Amino acid sequence: MNWSGKRIITCIAALGILLLAGCGGHQQSVIDPGGPLAGRTAGLWWFFFWLLTAIFIAVLALTLWTLTRRHRGIEQESLEVTHLPSEQTESKLTRVVAVATIATVVILFILLIGSVVAGKANADLGSRAKNAMVIDLTGNQWWWQVRYDNPDPRRIVTTANEIHIPIGRPVEIMGRSNDVIHSFWVPNLQGKRDLIPSRVTTNWIEADRPGTFRGQCAEFCGLQHAHMVLWVIAEPEDKFEAWLNAQLRPSVSPTDSVKQRGQQVFLNHECIFCHSIRGTTAAGQVAPDLTHFGSRRGIGANTLPNTFGNLGGWIVDPQRVKPGNHMATVPINAADLQPLLEYLESLK
Amino acid sequence: MNRMDKALTQPDVETGGVAALRHSWRHPGGIIGWFSYDTHQAIGMRYIVTAFIFLLVGGIEALLMRFQLAHPNSGFLSPDRYNEIFSTHGTTMMFLFAVPMMEGMGIYLVPLMLGTRNVAFPRLNAFGYWMYLGGCIFLYWGVFSNSAPDAGWFSYVPLAGPQFDFGKRVDSWCQMITFTEVSAMCVGAELIATIFKMRAPGMSLNRIPLFCWSMLVQSFMVISAMPAVMIASSYILVDRTSGTNFVNPAEGGDPLLYQHVFWFFGHPEVYIMFIPALGFVSAIVVAHSRRQIFGYPAMVLSMVATGFIAFGLWVHHMFATGLPQIAQAYFTAASLMIAITSGVQIFCWIATLWTGRIRMSTAMHFVFGFIAIFVLGGLTGVMLASVPLDLQVHDTFFVVAHFHYVIIGGSVFPLFGAFYHWFPKMTGRMMNEPLGKINFWVLFIGFNLTFFPMHILGLKGMTRRIYTYSPEMGWGTLNLLATWGACVIALGGVLFLVNFFWSRKAGKVAGNNPWDADSLEWAASSPPENYNFEHLPVATSRYPLWTPQEDFTVVTGLRNDRREVLVTTLMDAKPHHRYVLPGPSIWPLLAAIGVSVGFAGSVFNNWYIVWGSILTGLALIGWFWPRRPVEMLP
Numbered sequence: 003m004n005w006s007g008k009r010i011i012t013c014i015a016a017l018g019i020l021l022l023a024g025c026g027g028h029q030q031s032v033i034d035p036g037g038p039l040a041g042r043t044a045g046l047w048w049f050f051f052w053l054l055t056a057i058f059i060a061v062l063a064l065t066l067w068t069l070t071r072r073h074r075g076i077e078q079e080s081l082e083v084t085h086l087p088s089e090q091t092e093s094k095l096t097r098v099v100a101v102a103t104i105a106t107v108v109i110l111f112i113l114l115i116g117s118v119v120a121g122k123a124n125a126d127l128g129s130r131a132k133n134a135m136v137i138d139l140t141g142n143q144w145w146w147q148v149r150y151d152n153p154d155p156r157r158i159v160t161t162a163n164e165i166h167i168p169i170g171r172p173v174e175i176m177g178r179s180n181d182v183i184h185s186f187w188v189p190n191l192q193g194k195r196d197l198i199p200s201r202v203t204t205n206w207i208e209a210d211r212p213g214t215f216r217g218q219c220a221e222f223c224g225l226q227h228a229h230m231v232l233w234v235i236a237e238p239e240d241k242f243e244a245w246l247n248a249q250l251r252p253s254v255s256p257t258d259s260v261k262q263r264g265q266q267v268f269l270n271h272e273c274i275f276c277h278s279i280r281g282t283t284a285a286g287q288v289a290p291d292l293t294h295f296g297s298r299r300g301i302g303a304n305t306l307p308n309t310f311g312n313l314g315g316w317i318v319d320p321q322r323v324k325p326g327n328h329m330a331t332v333p334i335n336a337a338d339l340q341p342l343l344e345y346l347e348s349l350k
Numbered sequence: 351m352n353r354m355d356k357a358l359t360q361p362d363v364e365t366g367g368v369a370a371l372r373h374s375w376r377h378p379g380g381i382i383g384w385f386s387y388d389t390h391q392a393i394g395m396r397y398i399v400t401a402f403i404f405l406l407v408g409g410i411e412a413l414l415m416r417f418q419l420a421h422p423n424s425g426f427l428s429p430d431r432y433n434e435i436f437s438t439h440g441t442t443m444m445f446l447f448a449v450p451m452m453e454g455m456g457i458y459l460v461p462l463m464l465g466t467r468n469v470a471f472p473r474l475n476a477f478g479y480w481m482y483l484g485g486c487i488f489l490y491w492g493v494f495s496n497s498a499p500d501a502g503w504f505s506y507v508p509l510a511g512p513q514f515d516f517g518k519r520v521d522s523w524c525q526m527i528t529f530t531e532v533s534a535m536c537v538g539a540e541l542i543a544t545i546f547k548m549r550a551p552g553m554s555l556n557r558i559p560l561f562c563w564s565m566l567v568q569s570f571m572v573i574s575a576m577p578a579v580m581i582a583s584s585y586i587l588v589d590r591t592s593g594t595n596f597v598n599p600a601e602g603g604d605p606l607l608y609q610h611v612f613w614f615f616g617h618p619e620v621y622i623m624f625i626p627a628l629g630f631v632s633a634i635v636v637a638h639s640r641r642q643i644f645g646y647p648a649m650v651l652s653m654v655a656t657g658f659i660a661f662g663l664w665v666h667h668m669f670a671t672g673l674p675q676i677a678q679a680y681f682t683a684a685s686l687m688i689a690i691t692s693g694v695q696i697f698c699w700i701a702t703l704w705t706g707r708i709r710m711s712t713a714m715h716f717v718f719g720f721i722a723i724f725v726l727g728g729l730t731g732v733m734l735a736s737v738p739l740d741l742q743v744h745d746t747f748f749v750v751a752h753f754h755y756v757i758i759g760g761s762v763f764p765l766f767g768a769f770y771h772w773f774p775k776m777t778g779r780m781m782n783e784p785l786g787k788i789n790f791w792v793l794f795i796g797f798n799l800t801f802f803p804m805h806i807l808g809l810k811g812m813t814r815r816i817y818t819y820s821p822e823m824g825w826g827t828l829n830l831l832a833t834w835g836a837c838v839i840a841l842g843g844v845l846f847l848v849n850f851f852w853s854r855k856a857g858k859v860a861g862n863n864p865w866d867a868d869s870l871e872w873a874a875s876s877p878p879e880n881y882n883f884e885h886l887p888v889a890t891s892r893y894p895l896w897t898p899q900e901d902f903t904v905v906t907g908l909r910n911d912r913r914e915v916l917v918t919t920l921m922d923a924k925p926h927h928r929y930v931l932p933g934p935s936i937w938p939l940l941a942a943i944g945v946s947v948g949f950a951g952s953v954f955n956n957w958y959i960v961w962g963s964i965l966t967g968l969a970l971i972g973w974f975w976p977r978r979p980v981e982m983l984p
Binding site for chain 1: 429502672687698703893
């Protein structure tokens with residue numbers, strides 16, 4: 003038994019190292035932080051990980067060691083009759099168990115203090131920062147509406163499924179939901195926060211390096227919970243400002259005839275009941291704002307990358323790509339499709 | 351009848367002896383008779399067998415999910431089907447397998463361990479089983495009529511509310527809860543009464559076997575926690591069927607209220623499944639290391655403390671909803687406290703093993719497997735108690751890994767150990783030990799292969815309850831590994847079934863006490879007679895069968911010509927009075943049918959509550975119709 007015990011430990015250790023090795027450098031990872039909040043949490047994680055791993059190995063070793071003891075039961079003779087070892091052995095065991103229990107309590111206290119300190123620091127970020135900005139995030143089945151708040155209503159920007167943030171500035175996410183409970187989670191930046199109908203929840207994110215970080219709805223929200231993705235794009239302050247100013251502008255009216263036809267196709271179909279494109283008469287409010295659709299990375303809450311081909315497939319049959327989603331299948335003539343795609347992709 | 355008449359005419363009723371005892375405890379014949387059984391062995395076994403079938407059903411659902419997730423962008427299941435299957439899997443495993451299985455084991459073993467003949471309320475016991483079966487049929491009737499629940503086993507509103515979930519899907523979930531909770535409450539009440547009042551004389555509180563302590567704690571938890579989930583599911587049900595808007599945010603209801611009430615049940619539920627397993631482990635450790643448990647008072651106090659603390663940490667399922675800092679710190683501390691009570695028990699078991707003389711039987715293998723898996727699951731639980739870490743890994747596969755480690759490791763491994771340990775008692779034959787050890791290793795390896803990678807998937811950002819993922823996420827390899835692991839677990843299940851059926855037919859004959867174990871159930875024959883003991887035993891110590899044989903005393907003077915048991919005092923188990931249990935009856939089944947008509951029908955039309963109540967009332971009149979005492983029968 004000793005043999006198999008050791009082998010298990012070796013196997014588990016080898017497996018653990020092997021699997022953890024493949025962890026780093028992903029766009030949706032808890033332990034690859036892109037900002038101070040996730041960084042603090044990752045630090046806490048590794049502290050917990052190493053301490054608890056050591057405890058696990060110790061407990062497992064102690065347990066398996068019981069199998070290797072040459073004279074199992076120190077007082078064998080007496081054990082046969084009373085099924086109890088000697089008084090001395092019992093009191094020795096009592097001391098060991100008491101020490102182990104006290105050690106458990108002490109370790110838990112350390113973990114508690116570490117955890118509360120880290121949690122408080124993560125939650126209090128905004129009260130210290132002067133240059134904080136606010137973004138309204140609204141969850142919908144199954145896409146994200148993003149709104150950059152501003153005291154000046156002309157400077158409010160609305161977009162979807164993509165959040166741009168400047169590096170080094172704490173951002174407060176004001177979370178709402180239009181239907182069921184969703185959860186906003188960008189692991190490289192911060193832990194999750196639920197978006198609950200009839201409530202407003204807040205969460206802080208901050209990036210300290212440029213990057214694109216993937217986030218995904220983390221609370222089961224129905225049929226297409228798997229395809230409710232958003233990207234957070236962290237960029238230097240000047241690039242962010244440039245992006246924001248570009249978003250503020252209404253869409254450009256197309257000049258070439260193909261795109262003009264595309265625009266007419268859009269405006270003459272049911273698209274306008276749900277979508278809006280600022281600068282045109284399309285002003286629907288229940289689906290993603292398409293004013294700068296061409297500048298975004300994905301289609302259908304990032305179910306597909308934003309390419310001509312994917313967009314064509316999406317418009318022709320959205321239910322095939324993302325079954326159950328709330329986009330209607332709008333019949334569009336074959337001849338109209340290409341101009342429509344040209345127009346939509348030109349909305350940079 | 352002749353024997354019984356003879357017994358009646360004897361001045362000393364005991365001279366009727368075993369024959370009279372057998373006669374008064376016999377099972378009625380015929381089909382109606384079969385539906386009237388009320389002995390704890392029969393009802394316990396019905397629970398165990400039914401719950402085991404639902405373990406297999408839930409396992410098949412798990413395999414279907416694993417096949418879907420084995421590859422990115424898989425089209426094996428549609429999103430709708432996937433949602434139904436994961437909801438049904440969780441619901442089945444929680445409500446139709448884990449809790450009823452533990453209760454079945456309790457019903458079967460507790461009276462034997464306490465040295466009595468049946469549970470305190472045998473007809474209530476039968477009624478509880480029929481209600482449970484009603485819940486099983488009701489849920490799976492939904493599954494096969496395209497009305498399987500699809501909003502998760504937790505049914506969060508408003509997703510489960512009338513605006514977002516159409517048809518009868520969530521309704522079938524809500525009423526299944528009511529069915530199984532009624533059943534669980536029946537078992538809880540009768541086990542508490544049995545453990546408190548029907549112990550063998552001499553079995554004072556400090557001599558109760560640890561498994562009975564665990565069932566006592568579990569029963570109190572059932573009675574305290576289950577009403578909460580019935581309230582929670584009823585909120586949804588009446589919101590859906592009657593437009594009450596308790597938890598409908600669109601009409602001023604509060605979705606978070608639902609979560610609080612649900613998790614006030616949901617967290618204790620974990621310990622309702624887990625605490626009986628602590629009892630299994632203690633019984634196996636004592637019997638197979640052949641020494642008394644180390645730290646009996648510490649073990650008992652830890653279980654009781656776990657039972658209390660379990661009600662104070664439900665909010666750690668809701669950290670992501672955003673609570674004030676101080677509340678979060680409180681619930682973190684409360685969650686961490688569980689590690690202290692669990693730690694004490696693990697230390698006590700290791701101390702027992704350390705100084706015992708271990709017999710590496712299959713049951714013991716499962717205990718070692720339990721310690722390895724459960725400790726790992728417990729330690730990831732410590733991580734989840736920390737708010738910043740929980741906010742990261744909550745609702746990811748890390749949590750999936752965690753709770754499968756604690757539930758499968760903490761409950762199912764001890765349960766399989768218990769099957770191997772008590773199979774000889776239940777059937778009279780031994781299970782095959784070499785095959786049992788292979789069975790253990792297959793399950794152990796399969797389990798770790800399936801669930802260990804999920805920790806890493808969670809850290810790599812894989813959220814729960816997604817029906818698919820794209821290849822760029824880099825989750826494919828680990829998911830494929832987990833699917834292979836699930837197949838290995840399935841193989842382990844098949845090995846167990848093979849061993850079970852083979853051993854039942856051809857296993858070595860066990861005898862009364864094949865393990866040379868300590869507790870009273872091993873004094874009964876294998877399998878036990880309906881009356882368990884010819885003479886009720888007296889507990890002269892905490893380990894009655896390990897006290898030298900000449901000290902094994904029994905109770906005399908109980909009448910054998912009727913179902914008489916001894917009621918003892920709560921603290922010291924001094925004989926108090928004799929009590930006659932009722933005999934078998936068809937009325938519990940009829941009452942359960944009446945209640946089922948009300949519950950099942952109420953999903954469609956509120957009037958069924960009335961019809962169901964009338965039927966139940968009629969059945970209860972029959973149930974409680976006064977009868978003449980035996981001695982007055984002509």
